[in-house]
Amino acid sequence: MGAVTDDEVIRKRLLIDGDGAGDDRRINLLVKSFIKWCNSGSQEEGYTQYQRMLSTLSQCEFSMGKTLLVYDMNLREMENYEKIYKEIECSIAGAHEKIAECKKQILQAKRIRKNRQEYDALAKVIQHHPDRHETLKELEALGKELEHLSHIKESVEDKLELRRKQFHVLLSTIHELQQTLENDEKLSEVEEAQEASMETDPKP
């Protein structure tokens, strides 16, 4: 137990003595000089010693004042650090929220990119097929040609019909003429026969 307290005492004394390099020594010297001054006899020596003691005392008071100010400063620094710490915590929380927000945005952006790529893939396939307008135009042109050709066909057919009818008329007229000519021949043959028989009759 004695060793522990000794250690503590030594530690504390070392700690305290770290500041001011010899404050403790100064107080010891003051006490010694006080005792000497009490025991000294002459007036002048006593006065000078008294002055010296006063100066030592004021030095000690000065260093104590300094230590108190440092202590105050430390307290205020601690407060300042607490404040900064709280601010940093707030900004960390804010950053977390922003990260979550950004993650959502990333997902959204990925969905959009996926949709765009799907669109691109389909568009590529569609591009391979020819343009609809051109195909429609070609279809129209082909349709018109078809109509034109069918018109021509109709007119040719009509002409064919007409010619056929005309030939028919021509042939039937020729036929009739032939018939009439044959009839005429027959009639004239019959007349000649009659005339011949009339000539042989009036002789008796």
Place this chain on the structure above:
Amino acid sequence: MERAVPLAVPLGQAEVFQALQRLHMTIFSQSVSPCGKFLAAGNNYGQIAVFSLSAALSSEAKEESKKPVVTFQAHDGPVYSMVSTDRHLLSAGDGEVKAWLWVEMLKKGCKELWCHQPPYRTSLEVPEINALLLIPKENSLLLAGGDCQLHVMDLETGTFTRALRGHTDYIHCLALRERSPEVLSGGEDGAVRLWDLRNSKEVQTIEVYKHEECSRPHNGRWIGCLATDSDWMVCGGGPALTLWHLRSSTPTTIFPMRAPQKHVTFYQDLILSAGQGCCVNQWQLSGELKAQVPGSSPGLLSLSLNQQPTAPECKVLTAAGNSCRVDVFTNLGYRAFSLSF
């Protein structure tokens, strides 16, 4: 100062066996727990290991946190596919699907809740179940695999209600198209078929290998992986990894990746894919490769994104494949660490 030389300890039989097992292990499937803090991985020996993601990601993680919390023998054959509901883990292997309770799994000696076998055409067939898909609206489970059919199982009663037939070869992967409730299935026959669940009919068929831009005949026509985003679908495997617009059935973007991809998924505005190379590839929808992050396995078979809202601190991408390790990516840019069986 002398460096410490590690002592050569003679290994016992069991340790040699374990080391050999780990050398030849393939992890086929992964699934995240409903709370988001655990990851289950199934391997080719039929074992399921549960890792604690929250322990491995925490700041005081040690080497033991990267080992499984519990490992148990789930199936006799490989565990090809796993999926989690809000209380159960469903695992499927050779011909059967089993259910386990997540809360029970963390204790030793866990027993399966139920085990069902889809009705096969002959009793001699034991086809493997390659893919499981949960349909939350109907509370049913879709199984697809070696018998070229999609079986629909009701989760409450455990009965198999329908079988969708149409594929001519075994089915590799399934995907759910949420807006119009349709299921996409891709298989070895090279066709991606869309099925309408309400009337159990095949709505659309996309024969990927017939399109010149994406077919790679030297790799085959098999479709190894499928992912869908309602209007868009990405599929890969033998043919090149391609982005399709479903309504017009046209391939819009072809991703220039030579190695066949075994797992693909949409994530935010990217497409993540993994396959024969050791890297996880990140693509933009325009076809550009945004990043290629190497993992620790020589080939990757499955990717899993932990997006459970209850555990935002465990939001990681895990990749597993032809090794006993599961790579964990906390940030898509680099591999943070690996969990190991």
